[in-house]
Amino acid sequence: MDADLTFEQLVREHQSMVFRTLLRLTGSREHLDDLAQDVFLRLYRALPSFRGEALITTYLYRIAVNVAQDEWKRRRRDDRSHISLSDETSDWEERLAHPDRNAEQKIEEREFQQAVEEQLQLLSKIERTILILYHQEERTYEQISYALGMPIGTVRTHLHRGRKKLREAIQQRQTNERRPACQTT
Amino acid sequence: MSDDLKNTQPEERAADLEHELDQRLLRALEAAPEVDIPADFAARVARNLPARRPEFVTATHYGEHAVFLGMLLTLAVLIVLTLHNGRHAGFGLAESLLLTQFLALTIWISVRRHGVS
Numbered sequence A: 001m002d003a004d005l006t007f008e009q010l011v012r013e014h015q016s017m018v019f020r021t022l023l024r025l026t027g028s029r030e031h032l033d034d035l036a037q038d039v040f041l042r043l044y045r046a047l048p049s050f051r052g053e054a055l056i057t058t059y060l061y062r063i064a065v066n067v068a069q070d071e072w073k074r075r076r077r078d079d080r081s082h083i084s085l086s087d088e089t090s091d092w093e094e095r096l097a098h099p100d101r102n103a104e105q106k107i108e109e110r111e112f113q114q115a116v117e118e119q120l121q122l123l124s125k126i127e128r129t130i131l132i133l134y135h136q137e138e139r140t141y142e143q144i145s146y147a148l149g150m151p152i153g154t155v156r157t158h159l160h161r162g163r164k165k166l167r168e169a170i171q172q173r174q175t176n177e178r179r180p181a182c183q184t185t
Numbered sequence B: 001m002s003d004d005l006k007n008t009q010p011e012e013r014a015a016d017l018e019h020e021l022d023q024r025l026l027r028a029l030e031a032a033p034e035v036d037i038p039a040d041f042a043a044r045v046a047r048n049l050p051a052r053r054p055e056f057v058t059a060t061h062y063g064e065h066a067v068f069l070g071m072l073l074t075l076a077v078l079i080v081l082t083l084h085n086g087r088h089a090g091f092g093l094a095e096s097l098l099l100t101q102f103l104a105l106t107i108w109i110s111v112r113r114h115g116v117s
Helices: A002-026 A032-049 A056-078 A092-097 A101-122 A125-136 A141-148 A152-184 B002-030 B041-047 B062-083 B089-115
Strands: none
Touching (some): A002 B041, A032 A056, A032 B041
């Protein structure tokens, strides 16, 4: 009973990190509960062999990445289209009710965020994972290297390449969006 | 002067736009998505745990403790050897070997402790 309670506390402490990492890695809210549960079950099973060479947090990132990889494979098999990160039941009414400059900026930022999320899903899995762990989760090169089992130099290279690709894709997207607007004027 | 302005202004503007794009991109990447975690998620995970329990939850550091003990012993022997230095030719060589070993252990344990946290 005590071991279960301790583990429940451990889950409570790390659940939001696991949920948000999985959400961005998989790009979908579908089955998020199940995936997060899978992460903690794998952690529970691995605890007897956990030698403490890293923090539980770093170890959890490693498991979360593995679970996301399995999910990518499963989706490839099912050939299912991914669902956007954006919530369909978002506050459209609220936005329409306040069409001022501030609301316009908010919409613009939201659209930009959405574009980044979409382009992030188009990057290679390894580049996406490293960008998320580095920027969103603020992990160090060493921690990412441990979580992914690759040399620090390779992590740096993928991070740089991923950022560059993302930037170019966003620039290209912005250029394409401006072009029809210029043609109509 | 006006030619200079004509040449530099679009470049500066482009650089500003690029900088702005970089900043927006970083902000977007750093923004963690909002997640809805069921209130009973942790309890549900705990309920669904398999029957076999792990032997321990917290990490042990037996290896590290053994290394620290070894370092202390090496240091003690080094001190003893230093006090008796000059009495025997072999003492100097043993002292050098132990000192190298001590330094190697210190570097190794420091790198290991700060390597992955």
